[in-house]
Amino acid sequence: MTIIATGEIFKKKPKTFSHYFEMYLKSVNRNRSYFQALPHRRKVEAHFGSRDIDTITRLDIKNYLLDLPILSRSKAIYLGAIVGTFNCAIDDGVIQTSPAHAIRLPREAKSDIQYFSKQEVKKLLDNAEGDLNPYLLIAFHTGMRPEEVLGLQWGDIGSTHISIKRARTRNSIRPTKTPKGVREVPYPSFIMESVNKLKANSLWVFNLQDTNSLYYRWNKLLERCEIPKRKLYATRHTFATTALNDGLLSINELAGILGHTSPNITLQYYSSAIKSNTVFFEGGFDLFCLKNDTEEKRTLRKTL
Known part of the structure; x- marks a missing residue:
């Protein structure tokens, strides 16, 4: 009789974290970065999924984030999924407040970007074999992201400019990272001699069946050239720093070519270089x- 008098009998029974997590996914499935972030968000569900949403504490969340073996800036995707899930539970009326509210990730010292010298670029291009050579020619001379280069179709390449319209990985084809990512970038005509050798009966410039081992071959190329290991993304940083230091582009012009939403982002990345x-x-x-x-x-x- 007590639960009737207090109104407890009429309260909604809290459901599991997974239930509200799926509600959260539906609310963000139109975001441009949805498919890119989905594997990381699923890891959050795998950890908390079977627990009732009202049994998860602030300490549980902090310990989970603390134990992730990644940088703080990479943890933001995980924290965002947790916050969004609890907000759905609040909207459903099963909890009043979110234990994830106002959790802050510690700031880390910003590391300098990694890029190649002109001598290193020449050495890499001279030794790159197969479709890795035209890939690197495009990457070093346009500043395109790796997934944007792989997303190129033959119809995207004009006589003086490349139209960047999509990103492509082994598992998905998706929009560019930001709305500004849809853009046109100039390229030097001499790189097309190598690129045109790839032409085959395919819509795509780079055949993903041949580029599944792209990162493996990239690391092997660095070893062969006796160049310290750097991420493939360093080709983009190399384009940007070289263009700035050689006076070829202003910060505003570079921001447009790189697809940054603001020149401030470009400055944050490259001022130290x-x-x-x-x-x-x-x-x-x-x-x-x-x-x-x-x-x-x-x-x-x-x-x-």
């Missing part, structure tokens, strides 16, 4: 025309 000695004032520089009350030519230029 810009050489301080690439900008200097020539000897006659007199900004306010104070020297001998005469206006001298003022020049600010970048060394190439």
